[in-house]
Amino acid sequence: DAGVIQSPRHEVTEMGQEVTLRCKPISGHDYLFWYRQTMMRGLELLIYFNNNVPIDDSGMPEDRFSAKMPNASFSTLKIQPSEPRDSAVYFCASSNTGGEQFFGPGTRLTVL
Amino acid sequence: EDQVTQSPEALRLQEGESSSLNCSYTVSGLRGLFWYRQDPGKGPEFLFTLYSAGEEKEKERLKATLTKKESFLHITAPKPEDSATYLCAVRKSSGDKLTFGTGTRLAVRP
Numbered sequence: 001d002a003g004v005i006q007s008p009r010h011e012v013t014e015m016g017q018e019v020t021l022r023c024k025p026i027s028g029h030d031y032l033f034w035y036r037q038t039m040m041r042g043l044e045l046l047i048y049f050n051n052n053v054p055i056d057d058s059g060m061p062e063d064r065f066s067a068k069m070p071n072a073s074f075s076t077l078k079i080q081p082s083e084p085r086d087s088a089v090y091f092c093a094s095s096n097t098g099g100e101q102f103f104g105p106g107t108r109l110t111v112l
Numbered sequence: 113e114d115q116v117t118q119s120p121e122a123l124r125l126q127e128g129e130s131s132s133l134n135c136s137y138t139v140s141g142l143r144g145l146f147w148y149r150q151d152p153g154k155g156p157e158f159l160f161t162l163y164s165a166g167e168e169k170e171k172e173r174l175k176a177t178l179t180k181k182e183s184f185l186h187i188t189a190p191k192p193e194d195s196a197t198y199l200c201a202v203r204k205s206s207g208d209k210l211t212f213g214t215g216t217r218l219a220v221r222p
Contacts, residue, residue: 048209091155104155
């Protein structure tokens with residue numbers, strides 16, 4: 001039974017470039033969450049969806065960040081333009097009825 | 113504002129030396145308290161959910177307990193493979209978001 005799948009696992013890019021992170025949630029889960037983890041701030045919720053609809057994006061740091069969920073099995077988090085302070089590990093998690101969340105392996109983003 | 117504070121930040125134990133990790137929380141209406149384990153380079157792995165004061169759950173050498181203000185993760189006779197960062201999170205009754213603490217880094221020496 002596949003868990004949450006994220007791609008790419010590592011991304012190195014230069015400041016100003018567009019970055020797209022991808023997530024496939026666990027089949028049958030109706031909630032999807034995007035988090036960012038840094039040493040300084042820990043694990044922060046960026047945005048979450050319920051049944052493909054964005055419910056709360058109050059954690060999205062600024063307009064450079066956007067997220068979409070076109071269907072129940074796919075979501076993207078886009079950063080345009082990227083900045084060095086965006087360097088972090090980005091996690092996607094999914095859950096059933098908003099209970100226990102199951103996390104993917106993360107994408108380590110480095111912006112030079 | 114919801115707050116989750118974990119202590120200690122780091123803990124070093126000898127193999128077999130039992131101890132407890134603390135998670136203190138402030139939330140308006142607790143809908144669930146969650147414990148996760150995170151290994152380096154990996155995503156958090158779900159361990160337990162606790163819903164009401166007095167509840168306890170166990171898994172191998174781990175036991176989680178809950179009061180109205182805090183939760184403890186007790187580790188009995190730990191082994192080196194228990195070394196990880198342990199995160200707790202709360203979910204309040206009015207939403208679906210989890211608020212995470214900053215974690216306790218546990219190192220168990222053989």
